[in-house]
Amino acid sequence: MFSPDWIVVGAGFTGATLAERIGSALQQRVLVIDRRDHAGGNAFDYPGPYDILVHKYGPHIFHTNSKKIWDYLSRFTEWRPYFHHVLAHVDGRYTPIPFNLNTLNDLFPLGMAATITSSLVETYGYGKKVPILQMRDAQNEQLRFLADYVYRKVFENYTMKQWNLRPEQLDSSVSARVPIHISRDDRYFQDTYQAMPARGYTDLFKRMLTHENIRVSTSTDYDSIDGLYPNARVIFTGPIDEYFRYEDGALPYRSIRFRMFEQETAYAQPVGTVNYPNEFDFTRITEFKHLTGQTAPGTVCVEEYSEAYVPGKNEPYYPIPTEDTASALRPYQERARELRGKVWFAGRLGDYAYYNMDQATGRALALFEKELSVLR
Numbered sequence: 001m002f003s004p005d006w007i008v009v010g011a012g013f014t015g016a017t018l019a020e021r022i023g024s025a026l027q028q029r030v031l032v033i034d035r036r037d038h039a040g041g042n043a044f045d046y047p048g049p050y051d052i053l054v055h056k057y058g059p060h061i062f063h064t065n066s067k068k069i070w071d072y073l074s075r076f077t078e079w080r081p082y083f084h085h086v087l088a089h090v091d092g093r094y095t096p097i098p099f100n101l102n103t104l105n106d107l108f109p110l111g112m113a114a115t116i117t118s119s120l121v122e123t124y125g126y127g128k129k130v131p132i133l134q135m136r137d138a139q140n141e142q143l144r145f146l147a148d149y150v151y152r153k154v155f156e157n158y159t160m161k162q163w164n165l166r167p168e169q170l171d172s173s174v175s176a177r178v179p180i181h182i183s184r185d186d187r188y189f190q191d192t193y194q195a196m197p198a199r200g201y202t203d204l205f206k207r208m209l210t211h212e213n214i215r216v217s218t219s220t221d222y223d224s225i226d227g228l229y230p231n232a233r234v235i236f237t238g239p240i241d242e243y244f245r246y247e248d249g250a251l252p253y254r255s256i257r258f259r260m261f262e263q264e265t266a267y268a269q270p271v272g273t274v275n276y277p278n279e280f281d282f283t284r285i286t287e288f289k290h291l292t293g294q295t296a297p298g299t300v301c302v303e304e305y306s307e308a309y310v311p312g313k314n315e316p317y318y319p320i321p322t323e324d325t326a327s328a329l330r331p332y333q334e335r336a337r338e339l340r341g342k343v344w345f346a347g348r349l350g351d352y353a354y355y356n357m358d359q360a361t362g363r364a365l366a367l368f369e370k371e372l373s374v375l376r
């Protein structure tokens with residue numbers, strides 16, 4: 001009988017990293033459970049039509065500036081170098097985003113683009129990234145015009161579709177994710193390390209979780225095993241409000257409906273993702289072949305429709321970072337502190353934080369090093 005020292009709830013990046021560290025570095029037994037019928041969390045991928053690797057819960061592109069996180073994950077995968085490119089459909093053209101100097105040349109008359117470029121470089125410096133909401137307060141009239149244009153054409157409606165909130169209502173960390181980039185670098189991310197796991201995320205997770213001290217049980221909800229292992233410590237990476245039975249109120253999340261479709265053409269679009277800020281109900285279309293580098297006679301794409309999270313109906317994908325949700329989270333953080341030593345919360349849903357995959361991994365590594373590795 002496998003008698004675990006630890007229960008890790010959730011087999012995404014957070015849960016898998018903690019299970020791997022506890023199993024191999026602490027040499028303690030871990031039972032990882034996930035209510036879904038697979039490991040991998042939101043990064044789960046599988047071979048779809050034409051054998052193209054598709055991401056069930058939306059496109060996931062790995063990027064990080066942290067050598068530590070890169071080195072850690074590189075123990076479990078080889079990588080395929082990949083720079084993500086995104087176009088937005090603006091004023092009838094497909095133009096590169098984040099908005100940069102190439103976008104400026106693409107959308108404005110040449111003379112005007114040149115003058116605005118000079119103002120941008122003089123005011124902020126070449127290579128800088130400036131949040132749109134910040135540029136809207138610029139002294140220079142042309143820069144205010146540009147910020148206003150980008151706000152209206154690229155940012156405002158996309159944000160409304162994605163979050164059902166106005167950009168000003170969201171935490172500034174969200175709007176900072178969509179800056180104006182004073183550069184000709186068209187890549188969507190500028191991180192030092194950008195790549196896709198060569199055999200996909202599911203393979204990476206399999207390698208992380210294959211260890212004599214680790215057992216994985218999918219299609220297993222925490223409720224169904226709660227109390228079975230009274231001496232085991234618990235790491236919970238599901239929604240923190242759900243753990244506490246919503247006693248301080250339900251936290252809001254954003255969900256997404258994915259519509260996957262295939263086409264009998266080599267490529268459906270020129271880059272990995274095309275955003276549609278102003279047209280249609282979906283926010284963006286991603287074509288997986290660009291991400292995986294596979295060749296096939298046909299192709300597979302996914303459209304994303306943001307929607308409200310309704311428990312039992314869809315999945316809580318995004319915590320919603322606003323001042324109100326930060327206050328609503330506090331009582332739960334207080335409850336979590338009281339349980340420490342027995343139960344820990346981490347991850348996008350456990351911390352209620354808008355983490356990327358590298359941040360989820362980094363948070364898990366830091367929790368392990370600071371608090372868990374000293375436990376015996």
Ligand SMILES: Cc1cc2nc3c(=O)[nH]c(=O)nc-3n(C[C@H](O)[C@H](O)[C@H](O)COP(=O)(O)OP(=O)(O)OC[C@H]3O[C@@H](n4cnc5c(N)ncnc54)[C@H](O)[C@@H]3O)c2cc1C
Pocket residue numbers: 009010011012013014015033034035036040041042043057058059060061062063220221222223237238239256317318346347348349355356357358360
């Ligand atoms: C559409 C979309 C696109 C994204 N694109 C990117 C990207 O390009 N690059 C990037 O770096 N990041 C991206 N992310 C973010 C990325 O998905 C997260 O950073 C990552 O999944 C966080 O890992 P996690 O382990 O904290 O959470 P998750 O991956 O959400 O894993 C939590 C797991 O816990 C399970 N669980 C919850 N409650 C219970 C319970 N009670 N019992 C049992 N199991 C439970 C869930 O089923 C889930 O599998 C994207 C996210 C979304 C939604």
